[in-house]
Amino acid sequence: MAEGKIIKALSGFYYVLSDGQVYQCRGRGVFRKRKVTPLVGDYVSFQAENEQEGYILDVFERKNELVRPPIANIDQAILVFSAVEPDFSPGLLDRFLVLIEAKNIRPIIVVSKMDLVDDETKPRIEQYIRDYRQVGYDVLEVSVKTRAGVDVLLPYLEGKVSVFAGQSGVGKSSLLNALRPGLQLKTGDISHHLGRGKHTTRHVEFIEIGGGFVADTPGFSALEFDEIELEQLPLCFPEFVARSADCKFRGCTHTAEPKCAVKEALASGDIPSYRYEHYVSFIEEIKERKPRY
Ligand SMILES: Nc1nc2c(ncn2[C@@H]2O[C@H](COP(=O)(O)OP(=O)(O)O)[C@@H](O)[C@H]2O)c(=O)[nH]1
Ligand SMILES: [Mg+2]
Ligand SMILES: [Zn+2]
Incomplete structure (x- = not known):
């Protein structure tokens, strides 16, 4: 058994790079039961059948996709x-x-x-x-x-x-x-x-x-913006994150709360108004989004 990284997917084959060698692999075995579709970029374990071919045994946990x-x-x-x-x-x-x-x-x-x-x-x-x-x-x-x-x-x-x-x-x-x-x-x-x-x-x-x-x-x-949740949004603005410890309320959304460090930085010009305006418009957009099923 060997490990490698999928660098190409084409017509049901996965091309796994391992130790400078590329193996044309099919998916087979355990990961199918887990219903994981291998993706390019996945780290996998595979069984080589010869110098060029093999089959994927498992897909390792992803950090993102x-x-x-x-x-x-x-x-x-x-x-x-x-x-x-x-x-x-x-x-x-x-x-x-x-x-x-x-x-x-x-x-x-x-x-x-x-x-x-x-x-x-x-x-x-x-x-x-x-x-x-x-x-x-x-x-x-x-x-x-x-x-x-x-x-x-x-x-x-x-x-x-x-x-x-x-x-x-x-x-x-x-x-x-x-x-x-x-x-x-x-x-x-x-x-x-x-x-x-x-x-x-x-x-x-x-x-x-x-x-x-x-x-x-x-x-x-x-379009993948559809996956962003309201609670995540303030965390996606690094300059808000850096200031949120100085907001009066923990979990401050930097909107209606008093003594908000983000709004203070906005007022003093340390945060450009367009960044904050986009933040507010994204909040509105997420709130108005139809629930997903
Ligand atoms: N003047 C100038 N034109 C550029 C530059 N980079 C790309 N272009 C032109 O912009 C157009 C679109 O470029 P393209 O690479 O196809 O953009 P893509 O759609 O993002 O892949 C083409 O006509 C390019 O020649 C640049 O640095 N300067
Ligand atoms: Mg292009
Ligand atoms: Zn705040």
Whole structure:
């Protein structure tokens, strides 16, 4: 019996990397009774039948998993948000950040297309970058066109499983191509016009970049926001967490309670108003959500 990591799933086969060797495995045995479907990123035990084939015996416990793309044990999410074309969207960024924080995935923010920032837009973008750094996030300014920042991002990937996420057109594929020359992912494509229902093939594969693994299916969906519970939300804003010990009430939701350290920081400008406004709008959204069954 051996152990390894699933790096690709295709047509009912799982490709398990173990000691530098890849085994094409079928699922069989114990884990089927547990009703666990193996995912790319899973650590598994398997029985090798020969040098290339085997079958999976068990799937080890996951630290997290994503639905879209279906992968497990993600270390970090590279959130690609263009400075312009499309315009930088803190609303969408905060939504992704909440999602990622809730899954205990480390976010790294990439502000892409920095070469397109003109003098008029620059102060606004720089302010956003300062704000998110203030929260404690790593924010990288990148341009695939000038290659600025590309080599800063590369070492972040080493030894990690990463997913790239962000709106269509922000430059995710271009960035992956720049990180790994020869990759030749299609860029500027119109695949999003097909709508997500059309993406029926469940082919997921890790690409090796910079000594780490990157999921080849870019992005996960902001739709997974549906899984966030009300009680989790304040914990997904690191700058709120850092201040909540100074709130008068334990379990303060930073809304109607008096003597709230978060609202004090908001009033003094230490927390930017848009972050707090997004927090409040997410509360409303979760409250209005239909119960799930
Ligand atoms: N000027 C400029 N254009 C970029 C940059 N990165 C990507 N693009 C362009 O933005 C468009 C969308 O890029 P793509 O990588 O397909 O975005 P994706 O949908 O996020 O994968 C393409 O036309 C790219 O050439 C950049 O750093 N600077
Ligand atoms: Mg793309
Ligand atoms: Zn509070």
